[in-house]
Amino acid sequence: MLRTVAGMKVTGEAFGPRLRTALDALRLGMRAVDSAIARPLHPGLEVLAGLLADRAIPRRQSGSRLQRAYPAGGVCLHGTGLHPGLMVEQVLLRMTALLDEVHEVRFLEVGDLSAAPDGMWGGLESLGFGMPLPAVDSGHAIGLMQHFYFDAVLGDVAHALYGAWSDAVRVERHLYPVPARVRVRAGGTVVEPGTVGAIHMIYRGYLGDHLFMTNEECWHVGQGNAHLGQDHPSSPAGGHVITLDGHPGTIEMRNEMDAEAYSADWSAVTDISVAAMLGVVPELCAAPPGVVMPDLRPHYLLESS
Structure with a gap:
């Protein structure tokens, strides 16, 4: 992940003035990591890099915490657009x-x-x-x-x-x-x-x-x-x-x-x-608490007189 971020290009000012400096420093760091001298240190550096990446860009959490929260709060969640x-x-x-x-x-x-x-x-x-x-x-x-x-x-x-x-x-x-x-x-x-x-x-x-x-x-x-x-x-x-x-x-x-x-x-x-x-x-208002997903199965209505 850090190698991908190090190669990222940015334009405009959406990320603030410090990002370009941080990316330049990260690129220098990745060159040092990829050097022959640092090769024996790669196992330890991989662990350290994972910790640093998780702090900068936290990994997605599983949905289990949300699943526990829905009944406690009595709410539904649905995402669309x-x-x-x-x-x-x-x-x-x-x-x-x-x-x-x-x-x-x-x-x-x-x-x-x-x-x-x-x-x-x-x-x-x-x-x-x-x-x-x-x-x-x-x-x-x-x-x-x-x-x-x-x-x-x-x-x-x-x-x-x-x-x-x-x-x-x-x-x-x-x-x-x-x-x-x-x-x-x-x-x-x-x-x-x-x-x-x-x-x-x-x-x-x-x-x-x-x-x-x-x-x-x-x-x-x-x-x-x-x-x-x-x-x-x-x-x-x-x-x-x-x-x-x-x-x-x-x-x-x-x-x-x-x-x-x-x-x-x-x-x-x-x-x-x-x-x-x-x-x-x-x-959503009629559904019980939880995640509400689209139902792609066919739906039918019984014709009434």
Whole structure:
């Protein structure tokens, strides 16, 4: 983990002025650890590194403590949103019921971040937008931060489709920047042509050598800088593509926003996320204490006269 953090790239000021100094010191430390002189000390250094990493970035705790707390407090917990939440854990997984066998699934989300407030994620510069192209790659902080929860999404899909546990899932991350074509001012950030105008993030989930899911995020600033690949939504305002490959065939669903009706005063991501949250309130109020999860099994109602 420390070696991964040592190679992390940061832009903007979201992490504070001391982080770059700390990363420089960590890189020097890792060079010393990897030297021939320090090789005999590696077993002890591994233990020490684990303790240091746990203090800086605590490992996720198991859910047992929460499970004990729900009945004591008489509360329910449910997490949702557009993605993670609704699009994969409910829409995509419900669609897989149409196939006899599921070999591979793909989810692509495309969005325009030009309406994002300056304080969101520390500002667009902290995400890499408006920066020189070499500043953004698979080691950029935004890729590592998203890895934290997209690996959980991939783990959920692996368990739902194949009964595998998340520790059996291997996740590979790949990020690349796309140069801006037009000048855009978004809040306090100015994106000039030739700087980072779009970022494509890819997270591939494997069970052994089997690629079972690809999760892709493609963000841009301004519709004129939309990265519209052949398999992307055709709307510069953004959208989603779900692809299921299996037997007896392939299923694809596209959701494309109306670019002409798009307004910075309205965000589909926010609207859908809030609708999902409000929609679950009655079920949460009626449920006994505990974790409330989506039920992907078919539901039927008996017709009454």
